[in-house]
Amino acid sequence: GDSVTQMEGPVTLSEEAFLTINCTYTATGYPSLFWYVQYPGEGLQLLLKATKADDKGSNKGFEATYRKETTSFHLEKGSVQVSDSAVYFCALVMNTGFQKLVFGTGTRLLVSP
């Protein structure tokens, strides 16, 4: 079945460091890909998305590019802030009729001043 694999956390960085969180997927077709973020004590928020190969999603300084050849959707940010500390979930949904959102296990990011 469809699945998403994320790097295990926690990822610990200092403020202004470069961030990469790896995400790869397995799917029988051509999914849409998402990054969701969960701040402490809150629900998930959509961070960015990409719906087809080579699309780049971006929001709040975060970027991810849909790479069909490597089945990846790595999340990057050039300079993290303490306020970026959260759990980040990579997810996919198929584009052929309703399919459930399939989430990765989440990666906790801790940014220190």
Add this chain to the structure above:
Amino acid sequence: DSGVTQTPKHLITATGQRVTLRCSPRSGDLSVYWYQQSLDQGLQFLIQYYNGEERAKGNILERFSAQQFPDLHSELNLSSLELGDSALYFCASSEDTLGETQYFGPGTRLLVL
């Protein structure tokens, strides 16, 4: 604020009991989704309703049931509760039935003692 509301925020109950979790979707959204987030299982899709009708089922136990009312709010009923049902339960909503972009509520934290 996603516009999705969930009540209660916290729930503590005993094994064998029954609880009801409530969700109000964003204004105009017809689809409601329920997810369970636990430490060992991660974030798992339970069930989806669209405009009052069940549309898709995921890893939902037979002890659990849900419904969506004419005003589009939804309730998730959990019965014969077990210790392992302790988790965060999220509701999400979307405009359509495909579920490509979902907006999550803050969650209900259930603790079964």
